[in-house]
Amino acid sequence: MAAGYWAVFWVMNGLDKFLNRSDIGVVFWYGKDRTEQFAEYFSRLHLSPEAIGPTLFLAGIWELLVALPLIGAVIALFACPSEKHAKLLLGWGFVLTGLTLIGFSAFDVIAGDRAELREHGLYLALMFVCCIWVSSNGPRTAD
Numbered sequence: 001m002a003a004g005y006w007a008v009f010w011v012m013n014g015l016d017k018f019l020n021r022s023d024i025g026v027v028f029w030y031g032k033d034r035t036e037q038f039a040e041y042f043s044r045l046h047l048s049p050e051a052i053g054p055t056l057f058l059a060g061i062w063e064l065l066v067a068l069p070l071i072g073a074v075i076a077l078f079a080c081p082s083e084k085h086a087k088l089l090l091g092w093g094f095v096l097t098g099l100t101l102i103g104f105s106a107f108d109v110i111a112g113d114r115a116e117l118r119e120h121g122l123y124l125a126l127m128f129v130c131c132i133w134v135s136s137n138g139p140r141t142a143d
Helices: 002-019 035-044 049-079 084-111 114-137
Strands: none
Touching: 002 049, 002 084, 002 114, 035 049, 049 084, 084 114
16 A cells, blocks of 8 residues: 555655646646746746756656555566565565655755645655555565
């Protein structure tokens, strides 16, 4: 469940950088357009507004990459009789999640956005809870 939650979390957040305010056929993807938010950040930090698009693009790509080991962990849990591979992938997913949220939190402090800092801190705390839960209640192997 933890791997599935975080995989969906990162896939949806990554896709949101590309699909917000888009009709994708089945549903209208409303999402959150972060352009205005980042325009304020970049103004405060005296950065060029032309860098907003590439920054959001790279963030979206990064978030999709963070999802890959988590997706792999979910697949491995269903496909492999041994959970060793799934545990390894899940561990990498948690490490990348933690590093990403710490990086986002550092940016929140620099940009002066305490609301985003609280949000990223909450996600980081949830990720730690998932790590503890998985390590104490997760699948056991004989290795």
